[in-house]
Amino acid sequence: MKKRFLSVALAAAVAMSATACTSNPAESKTTAAPAETKAEETTAAEASSEGEKKEAAADGDLITVGYAQVGAESDWRTANTESFKSTFTEENGYKLIFDDAQQKQENQIKAIRSFIQQDVDYIVVAPVVETGWETVLEEAKEAGIPVILSDRQMQLSDDSLYEAWVGGNFVKEGETCGDWLADYLEKQGRADEEINMVTIQGTIGATAQIGRTRGLYQAAKAYGWNILAEESGDFTQAKGKEVMQSFLEEYPELNMVYCENDNEAFGAIEAIKEAGRTIGTDIRNGEIMVVSFDGVDVDALSCVADGEISCIAECNPLHGPWIEKIIQMMEQGRVPSKYTYVDEGMYSNEDIASSITINGSSYLIRKVNPELLVEHENMQ
Numbered sequence: 001m002k003k004r005f006l007s008v009a010l011a012a013a014v015a016m017s018a019t020a021c022t023s024n025p026a027e028s029k030t031t032a033a034p035a036e037t038k039a040e041e042t043t044a045a046e047a048s049s050e051g052e053k054k055e056a057a058a059d060g061d062l063i064t065v066g067y068a069q070v071g072a073e074s075d076w077r078t079a080n081t082e083s084f085k086s087t088f089t090e091e092n093g094y095k096l097i098f099d100d101a102q103q104k105q106e107n108q109i110k111a112i113r114s115f116i117q118q119d120v121d122y123i124v125v126a127p128v129v130e131t132g133w134e135t136v137l138e139e140a141k142e143a144g145i146p147v148i149l150s151d152r153q154m155q156l157s158d159d160s161l162y163e164a165w166v167g168g169n170f171v172k173e174g175e176t177c178g179d180w181l182a183d184y185l186e187k188q189g190r191a192d193e194e195i196n197m198v199t200i201q202g203t204i205g206a207t208a209q210i211g212r213t214r215g216l217y218q219a220a221k222a223y224g225w226n227i228l229a230e231e232s233g234d235f236t237q238a239k240g241k242e243v244m245q246s247f248l249e250e251y252p253e254l255n256m257v258y259c260e261n262d263n264e265a266f267g268a269i270e271a272i273k274e275a276g277r278t279i280g281t282d283i284r285n286g287e288i289m290v291v292s293f294d295g296v297d298v299d300a301l302s303c304v305a306d307g308e309i310s311c312i313a314e315c316n317p318l319h320g321p322w323i324e325k326i327i328q329m330m331e332q333g334r335v336p337s338k339y340t341y342v343d344e345g346m347y348s349n350e351d352i353a354s355s356i357t358i359n360g361s362s363y364l365i366r367k368v369n370p371e372l373l374v375e376h377e378n379m380q
């Protein structure tokens with residue numbers, strides 16, 4: 001057992017929950033940035049741990065964290081990497097060993113093994129796909145190194161192989177996007193329009209792909225939309241463009257494209273323009289409507305402001321502070337919540353509603369206006 005990680009028995013004795021989340025993802029509470037819950041949750045132990053962190057950093061006794069990142073395939077991913085790099089600094093008491101797996105599971109497995117060899121204190125993994133992790137996680141467990149998941153999830157026969165997960169609710173993101181579309185068409189008296197949709201999926205087998213595709217299928221079934229074809233664009237702009245080019249050739253009747261992230265949407269927009277088709281919501285007269293996910297940067301939000309993307313279901317990449325909070329709890333022998341869902345909303349340029357309610361949870365719809373663009377520019 002690693003020196004920094006108290007045994008489960010000891011931890012259980014001082015168990016406290018990080019947030020209102022439960023071990024059942026469906027029941028977990030949606031949460032915003034850790035700072036928002038800080039006031040009610042800060043304890044004397046946490047306050048002293050801040051002091052201890054600084055002292056430890058000054059002593060050079062840093063907590064070593066290995067982060068097995070998916071890659072650099074999207075703007076979302078870049079923002080996620082940045083969130084880790086700016087959180088796990090030496091000044092904050094950490095040594096971060098960062099590995100970019102270039103979207104390959106075998107590289108992530110190699111990185112985890114190398115973290116084990118380096119005897120890191122914690123391993124954080126953003127798994128590229130959900131399956132195939134059992135063996136390497138067993139190895140981490142044998143070495144006594146706790147594993148925390150960020151972003152996507154893993155399908156495991158034994159969930160005790162990881163301590164906690166932080167990320168977005170991908171099925172809900174897909175449902176939100178579908179419900180926004182239905183709401184938009186209905187409020188304009190256009191619910192009877194024939195929807196011929198194509199889907200540019202994310203990396204097949206990734207939680208974000210599985211959830212968003214599932215959300216779309218539920219909406220398509222509920223509202224009677226046709227899904228003509230689906231193909232993976234691997235969450236990249238280049239592949240998104242390539243897939244859209246082939247869809248445009250094969251399905252000239254398509255009038256809507258569901259892109260499972262903004263970078264694929266950028267590629268699809270290029271392909272639509274190059275094919276001489278028009279982007280917009282007047283689908284009855286030949287325009288093609290684009291919807292997407294993430295909403296991380298000004299480029300994507302500008303596309304919403306310009307009407308090139310009709311709506312974006314937000315996916316929040318700022319996981320660094322959440323993971324740090326989990327590590328700090330574990331340092332104190334406390335048991336973190338198994339699942340933490342980060343706060344997510346919706347972006348649109350249409351004035352149809354200010355929120356959408358799905359299974360009792362309300363999603364804020366933010367209208368993309370110049371003020372919001374400036375706000376995002378300042379954040380970058």
Ligand code: AHR
Nearest residue numbers: 074076077208235261315
């Ligand atoms: O898993 C989150 C997804 O991965 C983001 O939507 C996408 O942009 C990224 O590559």
